[in-house]
Amino acid sequence: xxxxxxxxxxxxxxxxxxxxxxxxxxxxxxxxxxxxxxxxxxxxxxxxxxxxxxxxxxxxxxxxxxxxxxxxxxxxxxxxxxxxxxxxxxxxxxxxxxxxxxxxxxxxxxxxxxxxxxxxxxxxxxxxxxxxxxxxxxxxxxxxxxxxxxxxxxxxxxxxxxxxxxxxxxxxxxxxxxxxxxxxxxxxxxxxxxxxxxxxxxxxxxxxxxxxxxxxxxxxxxxxxxxxxxxxxxxxxxxxxxxxxxxxxxxxxxxxxxxxxxxxx
Amino acid sequence: xxxxxxxxxxxxxxxxxxxxxxxxxxxxxxxxxxxxxxxxxxxxxxxxxxxxxxxxxxxxxxxxxxxxxxxxxxxxxxxxxxxxxxxxxxxxxxxxxxxxxxxxxxxxxxxxxxxxxxxxxxxxxxxxxxxxxxxxxxxxxxxxxxxxxxxxxxxxxxxxxxxxxxxxxxxxxxxxxxxxxxxxxxxxxxxxxxxxxxxxxxxxxxxxxxxxxxxxxxxxxxxxxxxxxxxxxxxxxxxxxxxxxxxxxxxxxxxxxx
Numbered sequence: 001x002x003x004x005x006x007x008x009x010x011x012x013x014x015x016x017x018x019x020x021x022x023x024x025x026x027x028x029x030x031x032x033x034x035x036x037x038x039x040x041x042x043x044x045x046x047x048x049x050x051x052x053x054x055x056x057x058x059x060x061x062x063x064x065x066x067x068x069x070x071x072x073x074x075x076x077x078x079x080x081x082x083x084x085x086x087x088x089x090x091x092x093x094x095x096x097x098x099x100x101x102x103x104x105x106x107x108x109x110x111x112x113x114x115x116x117x118x119x120x121x122x123x124x125x126x127x128x129x130x131x132x133x134x135x136x137x138x139x140x141x142x143x144x145x146x147x148x149x150x151x152x153x154x155x156x157x158x159x160x161x162x163x164x165x166x167x168x169x170x171x172x173x174x175x176x177x178x179x180x181x182x183x184x185x186x187x188x189x190x191x192x193x194x195x196x197x198x199x200x201x202x203x204x205x206x207x208x209x210x211x212x213x214x215x216x217x218x219x220x221x222x223x224x225x226x227x228x229x230x231x232x233x234x235x236x237x238x239x240x241x242x243x244x245x246x247x248x249x250x251x252x253x254x255x256x257x258x259x260x261x262x263x264x265x
Numbered sequence: 266x267x268x269x270x271x272x273x274x275x276x277x278x279x280x281x282x283x284x285x286x287x288x289x290x291x292x293x294x295x296x297x298x299x300x301x302x303x304x305x306x307x308x309x310x311x312x313x314x315x316x317x318x319x320x321x322x323x324x325x326x327x328x329x330x331x332x333x334x335x336x337x338x339x340x341x342x343x344x345x346x347x348x349x350x351x352x353x354x355x356x357x358x359x360x361x362x363x364x365x366x367x368x369x370x371x372x373x374x375x376x377x378x379x380x381x382x383x384x385x386x387x388x389x390x391x392x393x394x395x396x397x398x399x400x401x402x403x404x405x406x407x408x409x410x411x412x413x414x415x416x417x418x419x420x421x422x423x424x425x426x427x428x429x430x431x432x433x434x435x436x437x438x439x440x441x442x443x444x445x446x447x448x449x450x451x452x453x454x455x456x457x458x459x460x461x462x463x464x465x466x467x468x469x470x471x472x473x474x475x476x477x478x479x480x481x482x483x484x485x486x487x488x489x490x491x492x493x494x495x496x497x498x499x500x501x502x503x504x505x506x507x508x509x510x511x512x513x514x515x516x517x518x519x520x521x522x523x
Binding site: 150151160 | 317318334338341344348349350354356359360382
C-alpha cells in the first residue's frame, strides 16, 4: 500500500491533519493565528540552513521554527511593542532572509514552489515516518498537558495564580507548533500551513460543546479535507496543497450553513 | 496567630510613578479584609503582587507554609471560540467529579447553569460561577477582585452573605477588592483604605469616620454606610412582587428549571 504515491500522500496529509486539528484549536482559543503564520514564514530560512549544513530539511525547519518561537516568546515579555508588530517584523524578515540566503547557495536548484505550496505527491516513506513520529509526540504532549493548557488559554493570570507554570506551557505550545509546521511544509507548503491549523478547528467550533469535542472533530474534519482535496486534485489536475486548503474551506463554509440550521432546529 | 499572607514594605514604581509606597498588609485566618480605594490607587497592582503575578521593586510577600489560594479575577472575558460548560470550567485544572461541582454551583445559586456554555452567561451569572469555582478546592485564602461586579443589588447582598457564611464554615481568610463601599463594609472585619499608601485601616465604622477616608471619598460615603446597614426582610421576584427572603431560593431554582 505504501508503494502507491497516492496512499502515501493521503497518509501524510491525514497524519498532519490529526495533529493540526487539536493544535489549531489552541491557536484559535489563544488568538495565535498570526503567530502560526509568522512561524511558517521563517521556515524557508530553515530549508536553506538544512541545505547548507547538509542535514535533513525538516530538522532544519524544526530548529529554525523553534528558535523563532523562543525568540518571540522572550520578546513578548517586554511590553514596548505589541506582539503583532513583533511578529510582522520577524515573519517577513524570516522569509526575506531565507530567500536571500538561498541565492547564495549557487549550486542549488531548488523547487521553491514545492516549499511554498507543498508537494504532497512527492512524499516518501522517510517523510511518512517523520510525520507520524512527530505527530505522535506532539499529540502525546497535548494530552498530557491538556487541562493546564486549557486553563491558561482561558485566562493566563488565573492559571498563574493557581500555581500553573504559564510561561513554560506557552513555550511548549510554540515548540509543538514549530514541529507541526516542519512536518506540514511538504504537504501544504509554507504559505498555506496556517490554514490547516485554523480551518478545520474553526469548522469544528460550530458543532462542539466541549473543548475535547472540538479538538477531536477538528482532526476528523482535517482528514476529510485531505481526502477530498487529494481526490479533487486527481480528478481536475489541480495543485494538491491548495486543493486540500480549498476543501477545508468548503468544509468550513458547510459548517457555517449546517451550524445555523442546527441552531434553528 | 500566624497570618495566612503577609506583605512587608512593598514598593512598586512604574515609569517614574510610584504606584505602591511602603505597604504593609497581613491577612489572618477567618478574617475578611477589604481593600478599598479610588481608581489608580494601586489596588490591582497590590493584589497582583500578593498573588505572585508581579514582583515588587522592594519589600517581600510571605505566605504561610502550604497556603492554598483561590483567586477570582476581575472581569473574565470568555472567548466564544472556546466551547466550555460552566460545570467543566470548575474542573480545570483539577478534576473534582460532577457531584462536588454541582454542590459548589448550588452554593452560589447557579446549579441550573452547570451545562450552560461559559461564554453565554451574563456578567452576574459568570461571577457566581467564578465564585463557585474558587470555593470548590476549599482554599485557605480567597482573593476576590471586585466579586460583585455586574451582579444586581440583591444578588450583591446574597454574595456578601455567602462569603461571610463560607468564611465562618471553613475558617478561610478572605481578601476583597472593591471600590464600591457601602455593601462591602457590612461584611468586612477590617478595611484597608489604599491610595498608593495605606491611608487608614481598621474596622469599617472607624474607617468611615477617618479624615483621610472622608477626604478620599467625601462625607456622603460615610452616610452611605449608614443607609446600607439595614436588613431586607423581603426581596422581589422577576415580576416585582415582594417575596420573603427564605422563599427566594426555591423560586430561583424553579425559574432555572423552566
